[in-house]
Amino acid sequence: MKPLNSLNFSGGPGALPESVLRQAQQAILEVPEVGLSVLGISHRSDWFAAVLAETEANIRTLLGLTPDFHVLLLQGGATQQFSMVPMTLLRGKSQPAQYLHTGYWSGKALPEARLQGPIEVIWSGQPSGFTKLPTDAELTFSAEAPYLHYVSNETVEGLQFNRVLGRDDVPRICDMSSDFLSKPCEAQRFALIYAHAQKNIGPAGVTVVVVQDALLQHSPRDLPAFLDYRQQIQAHSNLNTPPVFAIYVTLLVTRWLLQDIGGLGAMHDINQQKAAQLYQALDHSDGFYQGRAAAPDRSLMNVAFTLKTPELERAFLAQSQQRGFSGLGGHRAIGGIRASIYNALSLEAVESLVAFMQEFQLQPRSA
Ligand SMILES: *Cc1c(COP(=O)(O)O)cnc(C)c1O
16 A cells, blocks of 8 residues: 555645554544543643653653753744744843844744844845855854844755854754754754744644753743743643644654654654755756755755746646645745655655656657
């Protein structure tokens, strides 16, 4: 039997491992050790306390976190973090926080931050059409900034940093929504990392925040409880009713990463192989397929490319859909084609896509 969902190249919500989906299916009917559906288990139950504890422990293990880091499971998506971060760290500041504008999602963070305090955009990819990322020589990091904010992987444009940016004496804050737990990420070097689950590690509804305790020492005392990291920490991510199901599925994905895959190093190896196959297909197509991202900045998670004309792109998408591939249309902001190859997307699925791309290119068509 063909594996279910195996050709889901969606940019998000993304593909999840079949073994995880089967366990989630079972849990919707009944969690065996509880005798209830996961959709009807109290968030104050011992079972859910254990789910929260194991999810946090697994993320700690995967990232190698020391005890001075907190792991939170919040709601509101990455978008809520665009404002929760500056609300906590920028209000009343005179020095600007430094932001990079490297694509669609880092751009969305800017107006939210400006509502809370001063920011300085230290680099923008706008003049180059968001097709490349800056080199270190193009960036000047201030020692006075309250923090530095950037997006590790621009999901829409398919641009990914393969290094950690910034100074060690200024808090680094990173939106890792679309490459969290896809490779080792030197988490200890960040003051705060956030990543919603629905690209790479679970369903929509839960957002992981990894935050260093020291960052929150001077945070404002007048924040709504829900938006106050310290109160969320005190409540062990159970301040109000959390998304029990989304957190449970995220737990299953962390178990899959640890037990089936063998950790983030092993996951990275697989993700590199997948991306290499696709980029090689682009590079060996005599320009029939054109990658959007400059070669050094190519994402291992989102491979964005174009064909020569909109008509060809439409034909490509229509035929790919007929062949069972799903989610290959580029983000509505930029169009084109995007193959999102998150953790759960298999090497075999990538090989099928490469074969289809080669076949599509060779089809006779009138000029
Ligand atoms: C999808 C995405 C977002 C938006 O996340 P929501 O959970 O929908 O708020 C933010 N940042 C990045 C990098 C993304 O890929």
